[in-house]
Amino acid sequence: MRPLEGIRVVDFSRVLAGPFATQILAEMGASVTKVERPGDGDESRTFEPVFDNGMSAYYAAFNRSKRSIAVDLKSAAGRQLAFDLAAKADVLVENFLPGAMDRMGLGYEALSGANPNLVYVSNTGFGQTGPYRDRKGYDTIFQALSGVIDLTGFPDGPPAKVGVPFADLTSGLWIAISALTGLLGRTTTGKGCHVDLAMMDVQVSLLSLPAARYFALGETARRTGTEHLGRVPSAAFQCRGGEWLFVSASDQHWPMLCATLGLDAMAADESLARNLDRVNRRDEVNAALKTAIAGRERAELADALRAAGVPAGEVSTVPEILDDPHTNARGMVGGFDADGYRSMRGVKTPARFSGYEPHRFEAPPGLGADTRRVLAEDIGLSGEQIEKLFEKGIVA
Incomplete structure (x- = not known):
């Protein structure tokens, strides 16, 4: 048994922040069903680089240990399937622009009416309110706007982005925190909630120390390279x-x-x-x-x-730390076998819980690999009903 055993998560998110969060939940034991578009699915399935088997290493890094169902959300029947799936879930994660899920009949108000226990996490760039709510953005845009890029680099050089997708990864952690907090709160209140989580807000929250210097000293933080503003050496x-x-x-x-x-x-x-x-x-x-x-x-x-x-x-360089004896002793690099292909490697979820089985570390799903299983087990459709959906192209 794992800590989140029995928790059902429906994942409408794509690319990085949301998938990273739901991968954490999946590897801690939750049953995560990734809802994807028929044909191409999550666009990160096509991102470089790729393993020898053609699987995107980017996609594999954030979608392990999940199930995939391919559903045409442009069709009324597809949207109904998604509704039925979410109506039986504990957590829903989505990263569409504000209002998009509402227009599909899959917004919080509609779903909470059918499932009052649902913890519904909306991860957007700028949140559900505010003058920037309809803006689109990427990781580096949030790094730039939040001041993170202005703080990164050397004093005599130009600003620089962080070496990893900082805004996406930190937002992913906050999606997971929000989902788990909502689940814990549900045990007290007896009902779920809607979480409005903006990637921009996450980045601003991480400015705690530069903000403290500004509040205390009126100081605009400057780039310091590898040096620490408050400690020498x-x-x-x-x-x-x-x-x-x-x-x-x-x-x-x-x-x-x-x-x-x-x-x-x-x-x-x-x-x-x-x-x-x-x-x-x-x-x-x-x-x-x-x-x-x-x-x-x-x-x-x-x-x-x-x-x-x-x-x-x-x-360290990346290869050096991945091959480091301490990294290996801690089991932070693992391998998984995709169907019909040799083992591929990935970086593991770090937390370890005593009294539970080790966390999952399973290959990411093929597009729609679990469609039949999810329709039968989670929604309760018959074999005949499922085949008709495939025939009509509503699922794949």
Whole structure:
């Protein structure tokens, strides 16, 4: 048994944020049915890169452990099937523009009338209200508008986006949080709810520290590269072989850092003992560290710093961290077998719960692979009714 065993989720979302959230729920035990368009399905099925079997690695990264049903939502019969499916669900996730689900008769008001227990999560770019509600957007648009891109990069360089789809991934986490919170609240109130979750709001909420500096100091945060505004040292430094090492030291680490680097004069300088003083002399401190670290081999120095109790971490490439012995010992990379194809790899959902089975890690579904099963088991249609739907092209 897994923590979300018995929870039914109907997933109308596409591409990344919503599918990421529902994959988390699926791997924790929920039964997630992905509703897709006949013919092409979720557009991310065509995204590059692809595995040897032609499956999109992008799609596979966010749609594991789910079922797929292909339904023509442009038809009245298809919309009725989707309604019937949602009427028996615990959670619904959708990421259409505001009003789109209402126009299909699948909005919260309509569905909550048939299923008062439904937790209905609407994940849009800008929310159900506000002057931007009808705008379209992508991950990088939200990064730009929210100020995240303005904060990312080096002081003397242009702004930069985060190296992963930051807005999509963080919004996906909030979709999962919202769904689980709604389910927990349902046990108290006895009824479900509608969650209005805007990706833009998620990004603004993540500005907590830059916002705190603005509220307290009237300060507009600036790009700092790898440096930390409130701690010195905390930055990446280049080692002898050209590799980078990140060092982050608080007051209790400062003497050990200086000793390991041979910076005896700095260690003895009482005016550098406190972080506030080092922040005020940032350029001087970082210049000394840069020179000292540049003459050391990364592997040797990283081991020496950690042995001294100083937090340090090698700046890894993606292949390096995926093949890292700790990553492997934690089981964070797994393989799954798609029908008829050799095993493919993916990054696992991280949380582990004692007293439960390990979370699921199953191949993403083929388009419409579970249509018959879902229609029979979840909606209760007969074999004859199902075949007629296929004949009419309402399902695939």
